[in-house]
Amino acid sequence: MKPHETTMDAGALKRPRRWHILVFLLPALIVYTAVMILPLIETLRQSFYNTVDGQYGFVGLSNFKVLFGDPRWAADFWNALRNNFVFFLIHMVVQNPIGIALAAMLSIPKLRFSAFYRTWIFLPTLLSFVIVGFIWKLILSPIWGVAPFLMDLVGLKWLFAPWLGRPDSALIAVSLISVWQYVGIPMMLIYAALLNIPDEVIEAAELDGVTGWSQFWKIKLPLILPAIGIISILTFVGNFNAFDLIYTVQGALAGPDKSTDILGTLLYRTFFGFQLQLGDRSMGATIAAIMFLIILAGVSLYLFAIQRRMRRYQF
Amino acid sequence: MSKARTSFARTGAVHFALIAYTLVALFPVFLTIANSFKSRNAIFREPLAFPTPESFSLIGYETVLKQGDFVGYFQNSVVVTVVSIALVLLFGAMAAFALSEYRFRGNTLMGLYLALGIMIPIRLGTVAILQGMVATNLVNTLTALILVYTAQGLPLAVFILSEFMRTVSDDLKNAGRIDGLSEYAIFFRLVLPLVRPAMATVAVFTMIPIWNDLWFPLILAPAETTKTVTLGSQIFIGQFVTNWNAVLSALSLAIFPVLVLYVIFSRQLIRGITAGAVK
Numbered sequence: 001m002k003p004h005e006t007t008m009d010a011g012a013l014k015r016p017r018r019w020h021i022l023v024f025l026l027p028a029l030i031v032y033t034a035v036m037i038l039p040l041i042e043t044l045r046q047s048f049y050n051t052v053d054g055q056y057g058f059v060g061l062s063n064f065k066v067l068f069g070d071p072r073w074a075a076d077f078w079n080a081l082r083n084n085f086v087f088f089l090i091h092m093v094v095q096n097p098i099g100i101a102l103a104a105m106l107s108i109p110k111l112r113f114s115a116f117y118r119t120w121i122f123l124p125t126l127l128s129f130v131i132v133g134f135i136w137k138l139i140l141s142p143i144w145g146v147a148p149f150l151m152d153l154v155g156l157k158w159l160f161a162p163w164l165g166r167p168d169s170a171l172i173a174v175s176l177i178s179v180w181q182y183v184g185i186p187m188m189l190i191y192a193a194l195l196n197i198p199d200e201v202i203e204a205a206e207l208d209g210v211t212g213w214s215q216f217w218k219i220k221l222p223l224i225l226p227a228i229g230i231i232s233i234l235t236f237v238g239n240f241n242a243f244d245l246i247y248t249v250q251g252a253l254a255g256p257d258k259s260t261d262i263l264g265t266l267l268y269r270t271f272f273g274f275q276l277q278l279g280d281r282s283m284g285a286t287i288a289a290i291m292f293l294i295i296l297a298g299v300s301l302y303l304f305a306i307q308r309r310m311r312r313y314q315f
Numbered sequence: 316m317s318k319a320r321t322s323f324a325r326t327g328a329v330h331f332a333l334i335a336y337t338l339v340a341l342f343p344v345f346l347t348i349a350n351s352f353k354s355r356n357a358i359f360r361e362p363l364a365f366p367t368p369e370s371f372s373l374i375g376y377e378t379v380l381k382q383g384d385f386v387g388y389f390q391n392s393v394v395v396t397v398v399s400i401a402l403v404l405l406f407g408a409m410a411a412f413a414l415s416e417y418r419f420r421g422n423t424l425m426g427l428y429l430a431l432g433i434m435i436p437i438r439l440g441t442v443a444i445l446q447g448m449v450a451t452n453l454v455n456t457l458t459a460l461i462l463v464y465t466a467q468g469l470p471l472a473v474f475i476l477s478e479f480m481r482t483v484s485d486d487l488k489n490a491g492r493i494d495g496l497s498e499y500a501i502f503f504r505l506v507l508p509l510v511r512p513a514m515a516t517v518a519v520f521t522m523i524p525i526w527n528d529l530w531f532p533l534i535l536a537p538a539e540t541t542k543t544v545t546l547g548s549q550i551f552i553g554q555f556v557t558n559w560n561a562v563l564s565a566l567s568l569a570i571f572p573v574l575v576l577y578v579i580f581s582r583q584l585i586r587g588i589t590a591g592a593v594k
Contacts, residue, residue: 020498024413025425028406028469035466036432039440039447046442102336105329117333119581121340126577128527130549131569134562135343144559146346146362180339192589212325233434241436244529248549264438271442272534285442292439299434 044292046285063286077287079258080266083171087262088239090175091182096231098179099186100224104216106187107194118191125184133248136177140164164249167259174260178245182238186231193227194220233302240294243268263291344570351375351563358559375560376568379551382561384539385568388547395457395543396525399464403521404514406465407472412502414473415480416488426477432470437463438530448535455538463531468521475520479513480506516587519580526573544569 050059067073102121106114124132139146140163148160163173197220205211205219243264246254252274254261269277271284349365350358357370364370379385414426437444444463445454453459483506491501507514532546542550548569555561577584 018417018419021413021417021419023499024409024502028410028429028473029425031402031406031462031466032429032432032469035444035447035462036437036440039443040435040437042443042446043440098336102333105333108326108329111326111329113330113333117337118585120337121333122581122585123344123574123577124340126523126527126573127344127570128529128545130527130529130545130552131566132343134552134566135347138559138562139343139346144359144362149362180343183340188585188588195589237434237436241438243438244527247529267441268530281442281446288439288442292435295435295439 040292043285043288046282047289049285050282063282064290067283067286067290073283076258076261076266077290080261080263083260084240084262086171087175087178087242088236090172091179091235091239092232094176095179095183096186096228096235099183099231100190100228102183102187103190103194104220106191118188121187122184124181127181129181129244130248132177132181133245136180137164137249140173165256167256170250170256170259174246174249177249178242181245182235185234189227189231190224193224197223229302229306233299233306236298236302237295240291240298263287263294267291344574347563348567348570351560351567353560355560358563372560375558375562375564378555378558378561379564379568382555383547383551383565384542385544385547385551385565387540388542388544389572391457391541392526392543392545395460395464396522398457398461399468399525400518400521402461402465403468403472404518407469407517408476408507408510408514409502410469411473411476411480412506415477426473429470429473432467433474437467441530441534445534453535455536455541457536457541459535460531460541460543463535464521464525464528468517468525471520472517475517476510476513479510483509515583519584519587544572 047063048058048060049056050063052059067077105111106118108114138144142148142160142162148157151157151160161169163169201219201223202215205215210218240263242262246260246262246265247268250256250260252265252269254265267284267287268274270280270287273279346362350362352366352372353370354372354374357364357366357372361370366372410429414422414429448454448459453462487505488501491505496504526543527545528543529545529549532541532543533549536542537546548565551565552562555565
């Protein structure tokens with residue numbers, strides 16, 4: 001206990017109410033509760049309500065039954081969920097390993113220009129999805145021909161296809177655009193973790209003859225596992241909440257043929273309506289509730305299973 | 316001798332890989348900005364060339380500034396971002412001070428409650444947020460966006476700032492108390508100036524998602540007078556898809572402010588992300 005706290009507590013006995021604590025807490029508490037927590041709870045509540053025979057009321061789990069049982073809804077929902085998992089997996093196997101590799105290179109001691117590389121590789125992360133989405137749409141456009149031209153330089157022109165327009169490649173293309181934008185985040189967090197490894201550990205490894213490649217795998221990688229855990233959960237939450245990029249590149253219908261539809265775009269179309277489809281508040285709330293459960297499951301898994309196990313590696 | 320040579324080769328390979336990736340990261344941005352200053356023909360004939368005196372053209376920017384109210388969008392974005400950051404910093408620092416300085420019943424619980432929002436995205440409450448904004452007549456106002464972004468930014472701000480405030484010396488605060496300073500004076504005059512670096516970090520973290528957000532402007536404030544730059548360029552580009560000059564110029568206009576701020580603040584930002592690990 002800090003020394004002044006004892007005196008504070010003694011003072012508190014004389015003054016039973018310390019109003020300044022309330023004054024300090026209240027503004028944040030009011031805004032946060034009113035604009036974030038209550039709407040979240042209200043949205044979850046509305047997933048159990050719907051309009052039946054013109055009467056709005058409690059309907060139990062029937063919204064969820066429609067979402068999973070009605071062929072049209074279920075097809076859309078499972079499609080979006082599957083696409084969202086593919087979206088997430090591509091980030092995990094492409095974005096995070098590239099981020100770790102870049103961080104490992106940047107953290108080489110006395111590497112020249114490392115601040116320069118670090119600064120510019122991080123730039124795309126700051127741009128909005130709207131900018132990034134449109135830039136890549138232009139680059140991959142067969143009309144402009146920048147992508148086929150560049151691929152021709154390395155003799156791969158035959159590989160080029162209008163990836164964004166094809167149902168079988170659109171989701172991968174959009175995921176890779178998102179990877180391009182966000183590689184900076186795992187890079188920076190892993191970089192910080194690598195710099196925080198105490199010099200003594202590395203020196204001890206070098207004295208034992210563990211250097212270079214095997215030093216990275218055997219010494220550094222286990223030590224940065226907690227940071228890898230953090231980037232995984234950040235990627236998970238970000239991906240299952242994503243919307244902007246798909247909306248910008250492929251529109252609200254997440255075309256072609258809903259092949260890039262993820263939960264965020266499905267929520268937008270359901271709740272807000274699009275073209276001929278009318279907005280449906282209750283079903284929107286239902287999809288939001290499912291997204292909430294998915295994110296909650298991921299975060300809980302991380303907090304209770306992964307992070308606790310990783311504590312062992314910390315200093 | 317041979318060891319020196321392999322390490323030289325290895326450093327070379329590392330530089331090669333890093334330069335290659337830097338090019339991958341920068342090329343699309345360069346391509347957009349360079350082509351926004353070219354005539355339509357030059358954009359298609361030689362997309363990879365720098366603008367030359369012959370191919371130089373500002374036609375795209377003229378279209379953008381004439382057709383879209385980009386100055387207005389820009390003002391909206393600045394107002395929303397600056398006011399939200401100010402509120403997040405003020406309210407966040409106050410709450411962080413209360414949590415880190417005083418022991419009271421429910422302190423830990425309050426900390427956990429405020430930290431919930433770090434992991435649970437505010438977007439999931441959109442259905443009820445929109446209803447609330449409709450009920451309070453705030454739809455299509457910048458106030459709606461400011462409220463949402465303030466709520467969105469607070470959890471992380473409280474978390475980071477309370478970590479920092481724990482490191483402020485107790486002796487200093489107690490000396491202030493002995494001199495008769497009120498708790499408010501201690502917070503505003505002693506503690507706040509000391510956590511300024513942390514405030515800068517929080518400001519940058521708060522700013523990026525607000526400036527770039529498309530979801531809430533699209534749903535809460537899509538009116539012409541309240542469009543932000545992100546939404547404005549999204550809609551503008553959607554309408555002018557076939558006018559490549561205009562599209563490239565609109566994109567460049569959206570990139571410039573970010574680029575300028577980044578060049579100025581990149582050191583601060585990177586130090587913030589890596590939590591001081593970078594010296």
